[in-house]
Amino acid sequence: MSGTVVTRETRPGQQAGAAVEQVVRRFGDRVVLDHLELTIGAEELVVLLGPSGCGKSTLLRLLAGLDRPDGGRVEVPAKRAIVFQADRLLPWQRVLRNVTLGLHGPDADRRALDVLAEVGLAGREKAWPKELSGGEAQRVSLARALVSEPELVLLDEPFAALDAITRLRMHDLVRALRSKHHAAMLLVTHDVDEAIALADRILVMSNGRIGTSHRVELSAADREASVAREELRAALLNDLGLANQH
């Protein structure tokens, strides 16, 4: 496997899972997103990395359609889903009904059961959310996002609240799910190791724009431990302005 290719610009001409052009977002006088450009290819997993408050979640909310930009243009597929940082399950609905919330049609239950099995929760469909552990609840919210077969999945620090062991399991799960569900994904995180573990491409945000872009073409084993991994990690920390502290 080759190492990493560092490019300054996203690759144009690819069929886009999402396209963000010259987007501006302000909160009062503060410009959070400053003419930001971003293209996500079909079936590509892009990780957006940056410190707290750099505008990662703001960008994700624009892509989700939860907020509108103050300038520029956002183009996303109509079929998209979001996994939030908190599970946001409806406490008054059992697991199955939480997953089928946005589903219609006679086979909704069967599809929900299939996806629940995929995330490793077969047989838990009758549980109340209060009976789930943090990892299980986040898996349900992952199932809820995937059940509608979206073309774009937005993940807003989905594993940040989980413990380290559960987080690693969730990374495996995301990799497994990608082979079945052909969706573009944008994962927002501040965890460098999580970014390396999952990404096709890692974008580092700075000053309201995409600072640098790293294409990651490593095998699963190389992502865990290799010289290339350490080089990438060092480069990412450098981009984040943490070069001397690792």
Place this chain on the structure above:
Amino acid sequence: MTDIGLKSPVVVRAAEPPRTTGREVFLPRDARRRTALHTLGRRLRWPLGVYTTPVVVLIAWEVLARAGVLKKTYAPAPTSIVRSAVDLWQQGVLGPDLAISLQRAGIGLAIGLTVGIVAGVLGGLLRSGEYLFNGVVQIFNTIPLLAVLPLMIVWFGIDELTKVLLISFGAGVPMYLNLFAAIRGVDQRLIEMARTTGAGDWRLVTRVLVPGALPGFLVGLRFSLAYSVLGLVAAETVNADKGLGFLITQGQTYLQTGQVFVGLVIYSLLGLLADQFVRVLERVLLRWRPSYEAS
């Protein structure tokens, strides 16, 4: 390169004496010896649950009445109240009076709850609904039920209409206020989440807003039932020729304290029944809620 090395601070640990105070040991509950005396003590502490206190009061009352501390015209013993209730029933007075009172309460509640729920749902879901109802109901809320009564008599006469309207007024206002607050109080993040899953307005209302507002609705129902009994009392004591209130007024006029108490006991039983009814609803409808269990 790494010249910003962090030197670990040297901590000098003084030879502290091992602290033995303030320690707690937790063992499984079963590990504690469960003697027969222990279980008996627990059984005896609250043998009748929530009814323990009322029963104790009743027994004390009975004892005091029999001992002659309480005068018969003042507060007759519980057993003699029961006896008067049986007498009144056998005379054919209590049955019809109770029936007419329950009918009034039922019709009043039905009207009040219907109006309260419809207005509450519209006010909670729609901005225009809020503007339409909220001001009026907030004004109604501060008007005491008893103060409206004379006006209602002037407007609607002394017939059934006034009584039913007074009860529905008492039931409708708290239902609206609680339902409105409950719908507006549903977690905004859950609504946002539901929108992103592609759930339409109908799904949003039926699966997020209505179940989310259910705890508040049940609080409203509790108040509505209690206030409707209050309205019943107010309506019946002022002008009636039948019903429980009439029974009480008549008892008062002829100094039949027992008869007054029969009416009061029935009112209080209605309140108790209403509370139990809402409790059962809560147990069934709010199973999902991780609730606080007092020990």
